[in-house]
Amino acid sequence: MEGQSLTVIEKTITRAVPIQRTPRVMQVEGIFDVAPAPDSEVRWDVSLALPEQWSIGLIVGPSGSGKTTVAQELWPDNLAPSWEWPQDKALVDGFPPTASMKDITRLLSAVGLGSVPSWLRPFRVLSCGEQFRANVARTLLEMPDLAVMDEFTSVVDRTVAKISSAAVAKAVRREGKRLIAVSCHYDVLEWLCPDWVYEPHLNATTRRSLRRPAIELDIARVHHSAWSLFRRHHYMTGTFNKAARAFVAFWQGVPVAFQAVMRSPHPKVHNLYRGHRAVCLPDYQGVGIGGALIECVASAYRGLGNRITSTTANPALNASRSRSPHWRLLRRPLLAPRRGRTSSLRAWVPSIARITRTWEYVGPGMESERAARLIYGDGPTPGARPTGG
Numbered sequence: 001m002e003g004q005s006l007t008v009i010e011k012t013i014t015r016a017v018p019i020q021r022t023p024r025v026m027q028v029e030g031i032f033d034v035a036p037a038p039d040s041e042v043r044w045d046v047s048l049a050l051p052e053q054w055s056i057g058l059i060v061g062p063s064g065s066g067k068t069t070v071a072q073e074l075w076p077d078n079l080a081p082s083w084e085w086p087q088d089k090a091l092v093d094g095f096p097p098t099a100s101m102k103d104i105t106r107l108l109s110a111v112g113l114g115s116v117p118s119w120l121r122p123f124r125v126l127s128c129g130e131q132f133r134a135n136v137a138r139t140l141l142e143m144p145d146l147a148v149m150d151e152f153t154s155v156v157d158r159t160v161a162k163i164s165s166a167a168v169a170k171a172v173r174r175e176g177k178r179l180i181a182v183s184c185h186y187d188v189l190e191w192l193c194p195d196w197v198y199e200p201h202l203n204a205t206t207r208r209s210l211r212r213p214a215i216e217l218d219i220a221r222v223h224h225s226a227w228s229l230f231r232r233h234h235y236m237t238g239t240f241n242k243a244a245r246a247f248v249a250f251w252q253g254v255p256v257a258f259q260a261v262m263r264s265p266h267p268k269v270h271n272l273y274r275g276h277r278a279v280c281l282p283d284y285q286g287v288g289i290g291g292a293l294i295e296c297v298a299s300a301y302r303g304l305g306n307r308i309t310s311t312t313a314n315p316a317l318n319a320s321r322s323r324s325p326h327w328r329l330l331r332r333p334l335l336a337p338r339r340g341r342t343s344s345l346r347a348w349v350p351s352i353a354r355i356t357r358t359w360e361y362v363g364p365g366m367e368s369e370r371a372a373r374l375i376y377g378d379g380p381t382p383g384a385r386p387t388g389g
Contacts, residue, residue, distance in 0.1 A: 009048040013066070013073050016041040046070055049205050054195035055173050057180040058188075065201035067182050071148050075180065078146045080139045085123035091134055092119050099141055107137040109316035110174060112167030112286020116235030129160040129283045136168050140177055152181035153188055160283045165191040166212055167286025215287060215386050218250045219296050221377035230258040230279040235314070244276040245375065249293040256284040257293045261301065264309065273301055275310035288386030291320055295363065300374045303365035311358040318357050326363025331356075 016039045019025060029036055044066050050057070059067045072079065085094040095104045108119060113133040118126055123134060132155065139147045153161035165181075165188040172179045181192060189197065193210045226248055227240045244262035248255045260276040280290030294310065301308040309330060312318060321327040365371070 005052055006049045007052060009046065009050065009074060011046045011073060013044045013046060013069060014041055015069060042066070044070060044200055045203060046074070046200070047203060047205075048074070048198055050196055051207060055178055056169055056192060056194045058192060058194040058197045059180065059182045059200065060186060060189070060197060061184065061199045061201045063184050065199075067184070067200055068150055070198070070200050071150060071180065071182050075146065075148045078143065078148045078180075080135075080143060080147045080149045083135055083138050085134075087124060088122055090120045091123050091126070094123055094134075095138060095141065103141065104137075105315055107141055107171070107175070108134070109314070110167075110171035110286070111136045111140070112164060113137065113282065114280075114285050114314060114316050115233050115282045117233060118282060127282065129156045129164060132156050132164060133167070133286075136171075140171065140175060140179075144177060146178045146180070148180040148182065150182045152183040153185060154183065157283075158185070158187055161185065161188055162191040163284055163287055169193055170286065215251060215289065217256075217289065217292060217296075217386070219247060219293060219374065220250070221374060222246050222248045224260075226255070226258065227260070227277065229255060230277075230281065233282060234277060234279050241276060247293065247297050247374070249289060251284065251289070256281050257290045259293050259297050261297060261308065269307065271306045273306055273308045275308070278310075278312075288320075291317065292386040295326060295361070296366075297374070298361035299363060299366040300371035302361060302363070303368050303371035304375065307360060309358055309360045311356050313356045321359050324363075326361060327359045328362045329357060330360050331358035
């Protein structure tokens with residue numbers, strides 16, 4: 001960012017409230033030798049130097065340091081409101097009627113809320129992390145030029161806050177939008193990777209390029225009963241074929257994503273496998289964890305001389321694979337037929353159909369000994385890293 005011209009914002013902000021000199025107030029003045037005053041005043045001399053081109057800013061500092069006041073004074077027309085959501089309608093029905101389903105689902109997926117079952121539930125029953133991401137998606141949709149979000153990640157678990165910040169940052173930059181986050185939490189800094197940071201209590205602006213911390217995953221073959229941790233988040237069905245091999249990605253010892261693979265019957269190809277179920281838990285979506293797990297498992301199968309395919313309707317996953325040299329499109333977008341009826345044209349019903357694509361993994365194969373350990377369950381495969389972040 002060196003060499004860029006800067007836009008300097010300078011402003012003096014004062015806030016004053018009258019003091020009613022009650023007996024208790026006068027008692028405090030006497031005990032602590034405080035000079036009587038008609039009002040209490042706080043002042044901020046703001047000097048903010050912003051690069052001409054930026055996507056994400058962060059106003060951060062301890063509680064009471066003036067973060068919200070500065071944001072309200074400098075960007076009064078860009079403050080994101082507390083969005084109202086319908087009590088009993090699906091989340092997707094809470095977006096403006098003029099918004100297309102394509103834009104709604106794209107933004108929900110972009111900010112890491114890619115769980116289709118969550119899209120169909122009312123906002124009020126979602127987890128705090130899901131509600132936060134839904135609010136961000138709606139903010140990006142309804143405030144396309146610049147949005148200022150106060151209390152950024154304040155209501156979510158700090159692990160969720162970090163993952164959410166990384167997902168939101170990626171979405172903001174990919175959508176070509178601008179966001180200013182206002183937070184008292186410094187732990188989001190290296191995950192949000194802002195273009196500038198302002199600390200009101202220091203009146204200091206820093207501009208630096210940060211790199212998001214690496215997410216190291218351990219991937220292991222597991223018993224199929226692990227599906228019970230993930231099934232309610234799958235967009236199709238909770239059923240599971242016990243003939244499939246199950247794999248789970250662990251981050252810091254916590255199971256965060258699931259992938260199952262089973263043999264695909266084919267009259268001529270005998271080493272063909274396909275993905276059966278794939279789920280990343282909602283709190284960990286948006287940074288490429290699910291894709292990293294799928295690709296690691298696919299690499300293991302390819303390393304043992306097999307072919308492996310994956311069919312999905314997930315828009316984020318399809319978009320990611322279309323950009324990757326490791327996946328080859330086998331079947332273009334197609335309406336998936338109604339379950340159990342594949343021979344009749346009447347099976348193609350738009351109201352229930354899903355637009356699916358089938359891909360084959362053509363990336364590098366895993367070293368055979370390591371691949372065998374993973375597939376046959378002889379220990380975890382460490383070191384997989386998400387590439388989507």
